[in-house]
Amino acid sequence: MSIAASFEIEYLQYLDADGKLVRNDLPEFARDTRQLVELYKTMSFVRVFDGKAVALQRTGKLGTYASCLGHEAAHVAIGSAMHVDDVFAPMYREYGAQFVRGVKPREVLMYWGGDERGNDFSGPAHDFPWCVPIATQCLHAAGAAMAFKIRKEPRVAVSVVGDGGSSKTDFYAAINMAGAQTLPYVSVIVNNQWAISVPRSAQTGAKTLAQKGIAAGLECLQVDGNDLIAMRTAMDYAIKRARHGHGGMVIEAVTYRLSDHTTADDARRYRPDAEVKSAWEREPLKRLRNYLVAQNAWSDKHEETWKAECEKIVDVEVNAYLEAKVQPVEAMFDYVYAELPADLQEQRAQVLALEQRKH
Amino acid sequence: MAQVTLIEALTMAMAHEMAKDPSVVVLGEDVGVNGGVFRATVGLSDKFGPLRVIDTPLDETTIAGIAVGMAAQGMKPIAEAQFDGFVYPMVDHIVCHAARFRTRTRGRLSCPLVLRVPWGGGIRAPEHHSEANESTFTNVPGLRVVLPSSPSRAYGLLLAAIRDPDPVVFFEPKRIYRQYKEEVADDGEALPLDVCFVLRDGSDVTLVTWGAQVKETLEAAEALAKEGVSAEVIDVATLKPLDFDTIHESVKKTGRCVVVHEAPRTAGFGAEIAARLAEHAMYDLVAPVERVTGYDTHIPLFRLEMKYLPSVERIVAAAKRTLAAS
Numbered sequence: 207m208s209i210a211a212s213f214e215i216e217y218l219q220y221l222d223a224d225g226k227l228v229r230n231d232l233p234e235f236a237r238d239t240r241q242l243v244e245l246y247k248t249m250s251f252v253r254v255f256d257g258k259a260v261a262l263q264r265t266g267k268l269g270t271y272a273s274c275l276g277h278e279a280a281h282v283a284i285g286s287a288m289h290v291d292d293v294f295a296p297m298y299r300e301y302g303a304q305f306v307r308g309v310k311p312r313e314v315l316m317y318w319g320g321d322e323r324g325n326d327f328s329g330p331a332h333d334f335p336w337c338v339p340i341a342t343q344c345l346h347a348a349g350a351a352m353a354f355k356i357r358k359e360p361r362v363a364v365s366v367v368g369d370g371g372s373s374k375t376d377f378y379a380a381i382n383m384a385g386a387q388t389l390p391y392v393s394v395i396v397n398n399q400w401a402i403s404v405p406r407s408a409q410t411g412a413k414t415l416a417q418k419g420i421a422a423g424l425e426c427l428q429v430d431g432n433d434l435i436a437m438r439t440a441m442d443y444a445i446k447r448a449r450h451g452h453g454g455m456v457i458e459a460v461t462y463r464l465s466d467h468t469t470a471d472d473a474r475r476y477r478p479d480a481e482v483k484s485a486w487e488r489e490p491l492k493r494l495r496n497y498l499v500a501q502n503a504w505s506d507k508h509e510e511t512w513k514a515e516c517e518k519i520v521d522v523e524v525n526a527y528l529e530a531k532v533q534p535v536e537a538m539f540d541y542v543y544a545e546l547p548a549d550l551q552e553q554r555a556q557v558l559a560l561e562q563r564k565h
Numbered sequence: 566m567a568q569v570t571l572i573e574a575l576t577m578a579m580a581h582e583m584a585k586d587p588s589v590v591v592l593g594e595d596v597g598v599n600g601g602v603f604r605a606t607v608g609l610s611d612k613f614g615p616l617r618v619i620d621t622p623l624d625e626t627t628i629a630g631i632a633v634g635m636a637a638q639g640m641k642p643i644a645e646a647q648f649d650g651f652v653y654p655m656v657d658h659i660v661c662h663a664a665r666f667r668t669r670t671r672g673r674l675s676c677p678l679v680l681r682v683p684w685g686g687g688i689r690a691p692e693h694h695s696e697a698n699e700s701t702f703t704n705v706p707g708l709r710v711v712l713p714s715s716p717s718r719a720y721g722l723l724l725a726a727i728r729d730p731d732p733v734v735f736f737e738p739k740r741i742y743r744q745y746k747e748e749v750a751d752d753g754e755a756l757p758l759d760v761c762f763v764l765r766d767g768s769d770v771t772l773v774t775w776g777a778q779v780k781e782t783l784e785a786a787e788a789l790a791k792e793g794v795s796a797e798v799i800d801v802a803t804l805k806p807l808d809f810d811t812i813h814e815s816v817k818k819t820g821r822c823v824v825v826h827e828a829p830r831t832a833g834f835g836a837e838i839a840a841r842l843a844e845h846a847m848y849d850l851v852a853p854v855e856r857v858t859g860y861d862t863h864i865p866l867f868r869l870e871m872k873y874l875p876s877v878e879r880i881v882a883a884a885k886r887t888l889a890a891s
Contacts, residue, residue: 345633547806
């Protein structure tokens with residue numbers, strides 16, 4: 207027998223769990239500590255926001271909320287590596303990426319607070335909305351990439367899916383299409399080890415999730431998803447080659463879901479505390495902070511000042527969300543079609559009449 | 566003016582719109598060099614190239630999901646579901662996304678795609694190639710569900726569907742793809758969506774139908790006329806949103822209504838029309854509404870399929886029952 211094809215999956219890490227450099231080929235952006243500090247500050251802001259959002263849910267001021275605790279490095283790296291013209295297709299917890307792209311925290315709260323206006327967000331108007339049906343966003347991103355190819359636009363589409371989502375037809379279909387058409391599409395699998403209660407080991411027999419891209423003809427890389435420098439390096443590379451017509455890429459960001467799946471979940475039912483405890487030792491903020499402190503670019507004082515600043519910003523956002531008036535009742539009709547069909551006008555009038563009788 | 570079949574009229578409409586609007590693209594299985602298994606896209610690949618007439622991988626989920634993504638980013642994709650029975654893997658993307666993007670984003674994004682679905686039985690095809698599954702989509706807010714029944718309406722309604730700013734599921738009655746030719750001018754004139762077409766005026770009974778059954782229903786009206794019964798025939802054309810006013814006006818005049826469709830009866834779209842007549846036209850009716858439909862069974866394989874589909878005989882008998890009742 208001869209070999210028909212062979213492959214290997216590389217793993218990328220710059221900072222170990224303690225924040226020590228494990229490679230000496232630091233990329234350009236990471237040599238500029240000011241830029242790293244800005245990224246760290248964004249990650250740190252996301253964590254403050256996330257904690258506040260969970261607290262709002264616990265006190266009945268927010269609906270079910272999907273926390274992003276532990277995903278900050280992966281998400282902020284994705285957002286910061288993209289151009290504003292690129293298209294982002296998130297699942298539903300990539301706030302770090304979206305804040306970098308201009309989405310306001312109050313808009314995240316609006317969505318989980320039961321108001322569609324959250325998805326009419328301040329980020330790029332072409333970005334896809336939050337996507338609840340698992341992995342369907344992958345095909346939307348690949349479709350966007352197809353549009354860019356047809357129109358010869360130097361733009362890239364990026365989607366995020368979880369380890370569980372990478373089991374779905376749509377994930378495979380999207381990378382398959384990207385391979386068949388050489389699309390400018392980057393599929394990021396944020397592997398946080400848990401799909402609600404089902405562990406990564408029950409999703410697939412594949413040794414890595416990154417290697418799923420091999421079958422589609424894409425370049426693949428596994429990255430330490432808790433290492434901002436590695437994640438950003440991988441994203442820069444994937445986006446650059448996609449933009450230059452070299453096709454799609456699958457990036458597996460290995461991280462850990464430090465929170466419950468959503469506020470409606472209780473992860474203590476299915477995973478051992480010891481596992482979570484050990485995951486906290488590898489979490490993304492600590493290692494970047496340690497690195498920046500070692501570079502004399504950050505200090506406890508900076509940390510304290512910035513945390514206080516984050517609290518203030520988040521409070522303003524929370525208040526804006528809490529003070530937003532409920533949409534008028536007829537809003538449920540007003541975006542179903544570009545123009546309300548005659549057939550729906552009677553129902554809209556009924557709802558309005560019912561509402562007016564109450565006042 | 567060209568004499569064209571229904572399917573040629575569809576090709577003509579797509580070619581017209583693709584020449585006029587660079588954002589219009591066609592995608593599906595075998596739509597490229599092969600021109601589609603029914604030849605609906607024949608010649609388009611030569612004219613517009615493989616980037617606008619895209620042979621996708623053999624996966625319906627891909628076709629629907631890619632179409633949604635393209636439509637949300639400024640393209641006007643026309644996706645082909647090779648056969649009605651293969652549409653189910655597409656439903657997730659059409660129902661959860663195409664139909665909801667405008668609502669979900671408060672109008673920031675929309676999804677102006679057309680899903681073309683060769684539809685219905687009567688062509689002696691294998692299993693899963695003969696489904697009348699329009700009701701899968703008529704309960705979905707945000708969609709238009711359109712079914713042409715002649716070459717000129719195929720041309721005009723497909724143009725309207727492509728130009729519509731919202732997603733349209735465009736069912737094509739494949740049984741009458743090549744049944745007859747009609748003069749259709751390639752003038753880019755669309756027909757209105759959301760309206761019924763009155764195909765024959767009558768005063769005794771209203772026959773309401775769509776798609777391939779327009780043929781049998783018109784024949785039934787002709788047979789009834791020979792017996793002195795004047796039947797009005799309405800082609801609903803756009804099932805959703807429904808132009809109930811046209812149906813109601815007709816029933817005000819005739820007092821009788823027979824709804825004809827080849828989909829199974831229970832929760833078929835005829836049930837919606839009958840319910841609306843009960844709500845709004847009870848006192849105009851002089852006889853119970855009749856439905857002539859497929860049975861609540863799977864459409865049989867082709868040795869029996871013509872016994873499943875509504876026949877002229879069944880339509881005439883139903884019309885006569887409404888006349889006997891009053």
